[in-house]
Amino acid sequence: MQLLLSLLVAALLQVTTASVLTPPVLPLIVRNPYLSTWLGNARDVPWSKWPMFYTGEEIGLSLMVQVPHTGTIYPLVGKPHEVLSPDLGSHIEYATYLGSYYDASTTNLTYRIDLPATQSLEITVSFLSPITPTSTLRQSIPASYISVEVYGHVDVNIYMDVDGRWVTSDLASRITWQFDDLKLEDNKTNLRRWQVQRETELLFSEIRDRAEWGTLHFAGPADVRYESGDATIVRGRFAKEGAVGNVIDRTFRAVGDRQPVFAFSKSFRLRSDACTGSVLFTVAQTQDPVVRYASSRGLTFMRPLWRSWFPTTEKLLAFHYKDFANANALASNYSQQLAKDAYVSGADDYVDIVALSARQVMGATSFSGTPEKPILFLKEISSDGNSQTIDVIFPAFPFFLYTSPRWLAYLLEPLIEYMLSGQYPNTYAIHDLGTHFPNVTGHPDGNDEYMPVEECGNILIMGLAVVNSLRYPADSYASSVWSTVGSPSQAPSDTQGLFPLDTLQEWDGISGQDGKWGGGTEGEALAREWVERSYPLWTQWTGYLVDFSLEPANQLSTDDFAGWLALQTNLALKGIIGINAMSKLAEVVGYYTDYSFYKNISYTYIAKWEELGMSRDNTHAKLAYDWYGSWTTIYNLYADALLCFHLDGTDNEVSMLAHKTQKPMHDRTVGFVPRHIYEKQSIWYHYVRQKYGVPLDSRHFYTKTDWEFFAMAVASKDVRSEILESVAKWVNETDTDRPFTDLHETEGAGGFPGPNFFARPVIGGHFAFLALERACEGRAMNGLEFLDDLSDDEDEDSEYWIAAAKAAKSLASGRRQDSYEEL
Template identity: 35%
Template sequence: MKLLSVVAAACAVGYAAAASLFSPARPPAIPLAVKSPYLSTWLSVGSDGGSGGYLAGQWPVHWTGKTTAWSGMIRVDGTVYQWMGNPGAPNADQVSFIYTSTQSIFTFIIEKKVQLIVTFLSPVTPLDLKRQSLEFSYMTVDVSSIDGKTHDVKLYTDISAEWAAGEQDAIVEWSQDDTRHTAYYKVSRRDQIAFSESDEPDGNGMADWGSIFYASDHGRLLTQAVGQDSVVRGMFKDRGILNGTFDTQFRAVNDRWPVFAFSHNIGNVGSQAFNARFTIGLTQRQAVQFLGAQGLVSLPPLWTNYFADELEALDFFHNDFTNMQSISTDLDRKVAADSIAAGGMNYLAITSLSVRQAFGATELVGNKDKTYLFMKEISSNGNTQTVDVVFPLHPIILYTNPDLLRLMLDPLFENQESGHYPNRWSIHDLGSHFPNATGHSDGSDESMPVEECGNMLIMTLAYAQRANDINYLKQHYKILQQWAGFLIDDSLIPANQLSTDDFAGRLQNQTNLALKGIIGIGAMGEIAKLTGNADDAARYSSTAKSYIAQWQQLGIARDANPPHTTLNYGNNDSHGLLYNLWCDQELKLGLVPQEVYKMQCDFYPTVRNKYGVALDTRHTWTKGDWEMFTAATCPPSTRDMFISDLAAWISTTPTNRPLTDLYDTITGDFPGVLFTARPVMGGTFALLVAPATPFQGKKRAAPGAVDLGGTEGTGASLRRKRNRRLQ
């Protein structure tokens, strides 16, 4: 393909991009229709089998890697070109690609005659729950003449039955009809299995229930057909229109590959653009099973509380394009302006690519009186509402609408406060396989006790601070106090256990994990203060301060050159990203001395690899979310190092799946563990939520053993525990 020099100016989002084919970067995968764990289709880009960033020539895929065939062709003065997928025609000449937080925009020039602009808009409307709850996405196609002449133009697109089932031998059914504003297809798996995924027990599949809709404006220019892929596409190639064929033989996805096609017989096109709009979406009447205060209940998607049925929802969405585009564009502008101000264009390349991925792992369910925001731990194991995945997600939630964090925390509190979890510490997740939030009444969830207690205390306070919701702290004070008590006993000297980086294995005396627990205790001190529990506030705050003093003695290799924190106590040749330090900054606790911040930020450049700083000394891999947490704690020189390295990886990695948070800092490839499309990339917004402040040179807390606070005898017990584990 000829690469024209393009000044890619994203006018809709108000920032200028570089004169290159891809802007602001060439991502590993491009989001096309990304609205939920099950409506999540991407274009693979990276060199490990990707398209290189060209929309034509390769089929889009679900985040699982399964094909969700979506094709587009255009006929200009009798000659046919393909602009999406691989329906069997010459490729149209793509000259630019731009992405924003909510849009992916491809521009084509055809025979120097016609310009074709294809825009995929997956609206993100965090302040408007009605619109955010709809699992629909837009594709718009604008066609105009660029040579001063008129041209005969016809436009074609279809989707295959692969969208409706994750298994190619599954039988699908379909229908075709009109609403007030749209002509649509409805495609469904014949044997519906609610709350089930095609690839269970891995937890990484497409939904076995619900219906896919594909719609466009109806009118005299529109023709349609349903049938075998080669037959229907051949009809357009030969004649430029579809003859209305409706295949009634319901069958398996891979049995003559049924497709559902639209063609716009545009006719003469001049300099004034013709616009065609398409809507693709998923509807389900039940979304999540939840074990809460009312026992086990089935929760509907939130959109069912606003619309009488799926057709009313479809019609509303399709006709609401102007509003959806305006709201989403406002978000695009805000993310662009804030990101550039905070970290430059490299940072914008990271944040804007993370938005749809982060929100695309969530789903609003319930009703107007009791709404929940559930999240799937995409790809790493498929858990529901995993606390240590909600945690790296939560910066983008705070940035866009803090109330959404409450909707994510609510089901975690409700399940445990209703007596459905027997352990003293916080639950790890609400279910092994999304969308089943059935809890762990036997207490057999993956055990990360210090990690999850710290996460819950930190996130609850972070929400209350930004939403000014002290009543929320009062409502959950008892269980927060329970978790803080556990941290008092177990966080300073963590037992051999997992942290959120469980793929690296168990380890005792983890320096970064201990820090999270101590900050959790400090958060409880602030919670107690805000709720008027002065005695508790003094006790928790005193304990956190004394623990931090001891933590500095245990977890810092002071004789190293340069000094730095260790991976685990006493292992002075080790190091790791101290990303939990950001929590102290986020909550404005002032618990950790500024000299620790400075020491770490001075150290990271000394262990930098090609694509960043390794997560710790056990491997050369790192995680992009934790890199951005860490960058947010540092002054511009080190901060920009982290940002530029991650942006360079995004643009050059051979990986071809949605933004992989775990990658190798030397090769840029997968490290043997494939974490793809995960919501944790919402953590890239840490810098926008709580940026670093100039170092003040605050002196280190006094070293040595001090009164540990808490219950009588706790100090001596912990000292014995520390000595025993360090032996």
């Protein structure tokens, strides 16, 4: 088994050969809102700071090695050497850090230790938080792998420890711990495990965003040594002896009292011909229950989804550890396909950006429910603690469309269930399902954050996106390549949800996979049933948009940090696209009168929208209808293309459901939103781009990266390329010190503008190119080729455009102009 493990670890380390971008923070162990550990000094050596929780709070995770024939200690991750004293015989030196490499699931840190007699030792520490689009079972497991591979002809000892800061943010909290050996399924090998938890758990409670209930599990193979105790003593013993002492400190105490750590050590004898060795650890954080949810049955303590497949935590950990090869294979398949697609769609920079984004998106989620009715809960993170925020799911949804549309349906499920149950009193869509995660208790008083047009438009657009993901005639046309893996699931029974996971499948020798998502007649039937089930809600939300979206009253959009504003041009566009989305939902279920009704209204509204929303000289969209001289990023244009509305009236138009009914009364034009809107906005973004990207609008220099990628996806290739270069430059140079922020300045040091957003799932919007590439049976991007003809004619108007851009840039200082004659 050890030889096999060494080969698997070696394969893992070869997944990524190079990373172009050097972000300030890298993901290490990122699985859900509470198992979220990051390397906060990613441009420096990894032993200069402790790893951190996404808030910046230190997490006790340390690795170091000792070379026996010199007795020298080399720290690798964290700062365990701080407590080692030369007076007690500890000799500390530092390895040559060779850098980091990452893909969508893995972060590798590589070191070289130069020794006398021209000998050297190379060490790679690999953190794997696998993203497995075809296996929700594996994705639901709240655990990550840490492997250490050593190469050289020198004996070496490896040390790793964790501390109580994994289970509480309060250093005064008392914790308890225990050590045991778990039998793996073959009954021949053991798994050694530390368990750590608060002595008094606080169910569904957080302190500084850290969960105050649940158990940390730190496990390694049977041949590792173990020890718990005061950090100074445990680490000192390893520094002196090259191993920990198989000793358990049973004096339970507070996290900050003689800092208790929980350690493993492993010795490699490499002076023989066998010059490589590896060891695999796993870190898990289990909670049961995971959230409190106001379901249609009433307030419910929701269990983790993994509990349905693994009746005990021990069985979960044993499966997870033995499943390393399968999890790694599925994760590698995803990372490699993502890298290939991103390179074709963007460039090397884009490959790294989406790789950095993937774990962060999934790190905001927690799988719950049962295999019959799975649910995916989401925490907003940093901008707020809200649960299941619709306008946070919306910017993230390109990631889910590309990766697993099934998971998008699971995200929408608790929202639809809650509003179908009648617990929400307003006629528009709810903003979120709870003020602070993990308390998903809804808003029965209707006093959630006021974004009525925003949320109605969002959920209608995403609803149609789910439907479109189910409806494809052949596998090559699926919105996600992983949707086609497996065979169609059996038709759900009355006791199941529409998308159950109770019959898992085996493919390519790997069991526990979901099966095919949609496609063919099965996909058509599921789409119809899913829309029909909630049709009263879809029409209710659309009715609100018919009444209030064309000229939105004073309210918030998703960019609520920018404040309230009436007559927002971009917000109105979202609402109008939402009405058109409803026409398509009606078509799916055969309600053709509704189809024509909503289609005609949307076309009437979009013509009026252009009249109200474009500048006087017709060169760009205004921030608000009555704010002359302003401009804005029309990122909601992305939904028009993603839902294939831009193909209306073209040879590429997709009509997957033919019918003989009355047609909408509008005149057929090329595209729902006219092509010239796309053209004008694309050119405008070129001229208002700053050092680190395109500002959100004319009020400030800050940008939102999720919306930048929405806007880039529907701009010309040249404009996309230059904005992408600006974003990549920002990644390399920003002074932000938290996981990938979606809100930053486009000038200066590219820092936080206040508020400070970080680790948010909204950067799933970075997948906008990839989702669009596969939309409309692969025709969506082809329908935007007209944008690439613009560059040939651009020089004719360059002086005019430059003058317009200068005027636009002058507004970025925050000075409002109520009129500007040239614009």
